[in-house]
Amino acid sequence: MEGLAILRLLWTAATLGAAAAEAHPPPVTNFSISVKNLCTICWEWSPPEGINATCKLWYASHLGEDKVISLNNFRTEEVALNERVCLHVRSQCSVGSTNPSDAVEMCTVPPEGDPESAVTRLQCIWYNLSQMNCTWLPGKKAPPDTNYTLYYWYSTLEKSLQCTNYYLEGQLIGCSFELLKGNVSGSEKIQIMVADTAGAIRPSYNITLLNSVKPDHPVITALSFQNDSLYVEWESPENFESNCLVYQVEVNDSKPKKHKVEESKNKCHISQTPQELPRNSKHKNCLVIEHVNREALYTVRVRAKASKYCFEDDNLWSAWSPEKTIGQKSDSTFYTVTLLSIPVAISISTLLLLLYLKRLKIIIFPPIPDPGKIFKEMFGDQNDDTLHWKKYDIYEKQIKEETDSVVLVENLKKTSQQSE
Incomplete structure (x- = not known):
């Protein structure tokens, strides 16, 4: 009987301890947020106050749909800061607790400026594992004289650097910077920010994974x-x-x-053997x-x-x-001459055929002579010429005879008077 009583006491103590462990803990305190580099967000918080000594604190943090349960009272993520980013944190007394604390939220401040002034289609390609080429389009409401500046950072850099090699690619604006394979690992993330020197546009961020690789041509x-x-x-x-x-x-x-x-x-x-090949x-x-x-x-x-x-x-x-x-390149001269001679031959053949058909038509269907034209040629011209000659002769003769007759008459009169 005494042993059974002892077992009951032990079971009760275990039940009370489990109940105390699963108690609803207070929320975390001193929640703060900071941004490092270009897109590295650091959230930090302090353990809740008045927590039961039997409660081993775990923290469940939610970044969108991404949930992490950890003993650490901080969380660091690389996130493009184009929008407001919020982290929710709950404290709980076990990994699989169903009774966590109330959530505490901490958010970043979105970048300043008109969203339509920010660049669009910001994309980076790792060219031949030696340089990063980033391109973008100007925003709809960006001033036409905007001087763009691209900043980049990855883990081996102490601070973010500014790209200096800018270029145009059609409507795209681009900038390239050296990124050798030996300087980064395969899982590296490159943080990119494009802004302007005058602060007239909204900054645009991008997290580039080293998986968009374009090799040089063989x-x-x-x-x-x-x-x-x-x-x-x-x-x-x-x-x-x-x-x-x-x-x-x-x-x-x-x-x-x-x-x-x-x-x-x-x-x-x-x-060749490997030893014989140049390095x-x-x-x-x-x-x-x-x-x-x-x-x-x-x-x-x-x-x-x-x-x-x-x-x-x-x-x-x-x-x-x-x-x-x-x-062997085929000789195209023969084909060229052939192609040019075909239309010439066709044209000449067509012309000869037309001339032959015209001559053939004349032979088969000779023209019928016009009798009127024949008689006109025989008599018409001759009669006209005769009449014209006769008319002219009579006219001249008449003029001559009239003049002569007048003279004769006058002479005769004068002669008669003198004789008398």
């Missing part, structure tokens, strides 16, 4: 025929591991017109295209993108490599 080093196959060899861009790139090879041939795109991950077998030797890659026509002219180019095994696949292909050609 370089074709060998192009040759091997039996009935085409062998293509190229060098990888610098700074990439051998298995961190995927390649695309484009082949255009001239007989007949074709377009081939092949993807290659295979490495070529280099005849700065790049990785060799190759692709063999079978059943090619040696009499055709082949144009080859290659591009690359980061492999999903090393980076997230953003489908950011590099630019195409400079083209290389191999094979």
Whole structure:
């Protein structure tokens, strides 16, 4: 009986202890917030006052849907400060407590300025694992003469730095800064802020993960025929591991017109040993295209993108490599002359045919003579000329005779008078 009583006492004590542990604790105190670097937010708080000694304090903090339960009385996050950011903290006496304290909220102050004056489409791409290229569009209500300034920070920097290499890319404004692979880790986050020197626009923030990677274009080093196959060899861009790139090879041939795109991950077998290779030797890659026509002219180019095994696949292909050609170029002079001579021959043939048809028409359907025209030619012109001559002759004769007759008459009169 005494043993049973002791067990009951122990069970009661355990129950009371559990009840005390699960009691509703007071909320945290001295909640504060600070911002470091560009986008690093630090929340800190003090334990609640009057907490039961049997309560082992845990803190549940909510940042949106992201919940963290920890023994630490602080929380640090990298968040783009384009909007108001709030953290809710509750104290509780166990990890899985169902009776936490009331929530305490602490929020950041949103950036000042008109939201429509802030830049848009702020995006950063890690180019060839050597430099970060960030581009953006001006805001709708940004002054046209705005002088933009880009600041960046990552973990190995003591303070944020200002980008100095600005450029234009169509309507986009951009700035690039050096970011070598050896200076950052694969999980690094780059904090970006774009503002202006006069404070006329609203600052814009961005947290860039090192997963948007765009390599430099490969370089074709060998192009040759091997039996009935085409062998293509190229060098990888610098700074990439051998298995961190995927390649695309484009082949255009001239007989007949074709377009081939092949993807290659295979490495070529280099005849030299590693000791014989120079230290700065790049990785060799190759692709063999079978059943090619040696009499055709082949144009080859290659591009690359980061492999999903090393980076997230953003489908950011590099630019195409400079083209290389191999094979025989067909003589286009014969085809050019042929194309030009065909329309000339057709034109001449058409003209000759029209002349022949006109002559043939005259032979088959000769013109019928006009009798009136014949008689007119025979008699009409002659009669006209005769009448004209006769009229002229009579007229002249009449004038002559009248003049002569008058003279004769006068002479006769004078002669008669004198004789008398």
